[in-house]
Amino acid sequence: MNTFYVNSVQIWAGKVSDSEIAKMGGPTAAGLPAGVVPSSISAQPQSQTVTVGGSASFSVVATGTTPLTYQWQFNGANIPGATASTLTLNNVQASNAGKYTAIVSNSGASVKSQEAVLTVNPSPTSTLQFHPADANKDSSLSLGEVLSYAAAFKKGADWPVDPNPIPLGYVIRGFTLYKTGERYKFDATAGSAPASWVSDAAKP
Numbered sequence: 001m002n003t004f005y006v007n008s009v010q011i012w013a014g015k016v017s018d019s020e021i022a023k024m025g026g027p028t029a030a031g032l033p034a035g036v037v038p039s040s041i042s043a044q045p046q047s048q049t050v051t052v053g054g055s056a057s058f059s060v061v062a063t064g065t066t067p068l069t070y071q072w073q074f075n076g077a078n079i080p081g082a083t084a085s086t087l088t089l090n091n092v093q094a095s096n097a098g099k100y101t102a103i104v105s106n107s108g109a110s111v112k113s114q115e116a117v118l119t120v121n122p123s124p125t126s127t128l129q130f131h132p133a134d135a136n137k138d139s140s141l142s143l144g145e146v147l148s149y150a151a152a153f154k155k156g157a158d159w160p161v162d163p164n165p166i167p168l169g170y171v172i173r174g175f176t177l178y179k180t181g182e183r184y185k186f187d188a189t190a191g192s193a194p195a196s197w198v199s200d201a202a203k204p
């Protein structure tokens with residue numbers, strides 16, 4: 001075991017000057033304490049395109065003397081709590097589209113990553129808005145509509161609206177919506193089709 005002796009301790013009342021630091025053991029050319037490697041980014045976050053409701057993930061890889069800290073920004077503003085090397089966005093909405101950057105810092109430097117652009121595509125609502133059995137597209141499933149759909153399913157017949165062949169889950173969903181009041185609405189947050197069509201009791 002090594003033994004260390006402290007033979008002098010000095011306390012400065014004011015700011016320590018570069019020349020004073022130099023006397024204490026030699027700074028680097030950048031004015032950093034000896035041995036500190038400034039943070040630098042070795043892998044930049046990459047731009048991505050996702051569909052509404054999907055997930056996006058941005059990562060940055062950095063080197064330098066630890067500890068390294070991370071702060072992600074969205075369109076130049078800090079994202080609260082986004083302080084890991086990877087930023088994951090779930091259930092992405094159109095409002096999440098924009099520029100993402102990471103700021104990586106350590107005792108030697110604070111560096112900003114390149115911008116990664118998140119593009120958010122709208123979901124194909126033209127086909128998802130209505131249950132395929134809703135022939136007149138009035139957000140209501142009549143008994144006649146669900147029976148016609150079920151009959152086509154039984155026969156294995158093609159239905160004018162995709163998906164084909166008709167999935168059993170779509171038939172069951174149609175009957176469920178009919179039984180719970182006929183009115184329904186499209187709700188992307190409820191899951192993917194057919195779970196995305198939910199009963200809409202609020203409508204008359």
Ligand SMILES: [Ca+2]
Nearest residue numbers: 134136138140
């Ligand atoms: Ca209808």
